[in-house]
Amino acid sequence: xxxxxxxxxxxxxxxxxxxxxxxxxxxxxLGGSVAExxxxxxxxxxxxxxxxxxxxxxxxxxxxxxxxxxxxxPGIGKMQGCAGYAPGSDKIANQECEAVNFLAxxxxxxxxFNITKNDPMVLGAKNARNSAEGFFQSIGIxxxxxxxTQCTTKTETxxxxxxxxxxSSLKELGTQQCTMGRTVNIETDANxxxxxxxxxxxxxxxxxxxxxxxVTGVKLQCASTSTLCASWASSCCWINVTCNxxxxxxxxxxxxxxxxxTKVVSDVSQFLSGVTYNPxxxxxxxxNTGSCSMTFENYYCSNPSASIGHYDxxxxxxxxxxxxxxxxEGGGCEAxxxxxx
Numbered sequence: 001x002x003x004x005x006x007x008x009x010x011x012x013x014x015x016x017x018x019x020x021x022x023x024x025x026x027x028x029x030l031g032g033s034v035a036e037x038x039x040x041x042x043x044x045x046x047x048x049x050x051x052x053x054x055x056x057x058x059x060x061x062x063x064x065x066x067x068x069x070x071x072x073x074p075g076i077g078k079m080q081g082c083a084g085y086a087p088g089s090d091k092i093a094n095q096e097c098e099a100v101n102f103l104a105x106x107x108x109x110x111x112x113f114n115i116t117k118n119d120p121m122v123l124g125a126k127n128a129r130n131s132a133e134g135f136f137q138s139i140g141i142x143x144x145x146x147x148x149t150q151c152t153t154k155t156e157t158x159x160x161x162x163x164x165x166x167x168s169s170l171k172e173l174g175t176q177q178c179t180m181g182r183t184v185n186i187e188t189d190a191n192x193x194x195x196x197x198x199x200x201x202x203x204x205x206x207x208x209x210x211x212x213x214x215v216t217g218v219k220l221q222c223a224s225t226s227t228l229c230a231s232w233a234s235s236c237c238w239i240n241v242t243c244n245x246x247x248x249x250x251x252x253x254x255x256x257x258x259x260x261x262t263k264v265v266s267d268v269s270q271f272l273s274g275v276t277y278n279p280x281x282x283x284x285x286x287x288n289t290g291s292c293s294m295t296f297e298n299y300y301c302s303n304p305s306a307s308i309g310h311y312d313x314x315x316x317x318x319x320x321x322x323x324x325x326x327x328x329e330g331g332g333c334e335a336x337x338x339x340x341x
Contacts, residue, residue: 052092065300072256073298073309076232079104213327218288221320222249222268229255229282230296230314239277239284239294241317243268251284253277257301268319279305290319 048054063069082097082104115122128135222243229237236256243249249268254260261278265271271286280297293316298309 065302068300068302070257070298070300070308073311076230076298076311077309079232213325215323216326217324218321219324220268220271220286220288220290221322222247223290223317223319225317227315227317229253229294230311233296233314239315241284251275251277253282255304257304259304271319280307286319288321290321292317292319 060074063071063074078100082100085097085101087094087098222241224241224243226238226240228235229239234256236254238254240252241249242252244264247267249265249271251263251265252260253262255278259278263275263277265275271284271292272288274283274285276283278297280299281295282297283295284292285295286292293313296311296314297307298311299305299307
């Protein structure tokens with residue numbers, strides 16, 4: 001009886017193995033039959049239907065400029081455009097402003113680290129530098145001096161270089177004329193008497209105790225200030241206004257390309273019509289209330305005089321003002337003053 005059971009079990013196991021082999025072959029045949037169609041479906045047309053904007057040339061490619069493009073202005077425009085962005089139902093369309101807002105706000109939310117000279121990373125680098133010879137000896141490289149050293153001393157001599165520079169100083173020559181001597185004109189009909197002057201005196205009086213004054217305007221008063229080119233600009237882009245004696249002012253400006261500019265304003269009243277402080281045309285303009293606003297011009301570092309983006313009211317500061325009076329005398333003194341001048 002035991003032999004019969006064993007034989008039945010062996011037969012059942014063989015049938016199960018045969019069934020597994022058949023399933024594998026069926027799966028293999030099925031994969032081979034659909035493989036060609038699956039590969040044929042992987043093409044640019046299928047990707048374009050599945051991936052938004054596939055194959056499109058984005059507008060931002062114009063900013064590359066062979067690696068020399070100035071992207072500060074377009075970046076600022078993206079930050080301003082995405083600052084109040086409300087996500088829509090298209091999750092892929094939301095990704096651009098989500099990325100821009102993450103980068104713009106990341107400096108304020110990411111952890112800050114202070115690395116001092118006693119940081120383990122700095123001390124480890126110093127230790128590696130100071131014990132370099134011992135480390136190389138531990139791996140079989142001899143250092144130091146002597147016949148067993150594998151170090152060599154190499155001396156390189158750079159010859160002196162000389163250049164000859166010349167300059168020319170030119171002096172402009174001109175012809176000057178002058179008249180020497182005295183010309184005497186004789187008038188035959190004159191009696192050659194001295195000119196006579198008759199003086200007459202008149203007593204006049206007026207009352208200047210009355211003086212009427214009215215405010216006819218305001219005058220801008222200079223106020224020194226230091227600020228950024230824009231409220232959102234990096235510290236490398238700055239503006240300094242320095243007040244000088246005599247009512248003049250000096251405007252200094254530095255940009256993130258490394259350029260710096262200085263302009264002397266002979267009278268601070270020129271800020272009322274606008275003072276340009278860089279070659280691209282950025283201006284500081286003040287009102288008669290002392291409120292001053294600034295514009296920002298974006299440009300490529302390779303051509304700082306050509307603006308590629310204009311931005312208004314990017315920053316502001318205040319100057320002081322003083323009233324301008326017009327006074328009129330009473331009592332007839334104005335007429336008397338006019339006669340005595």
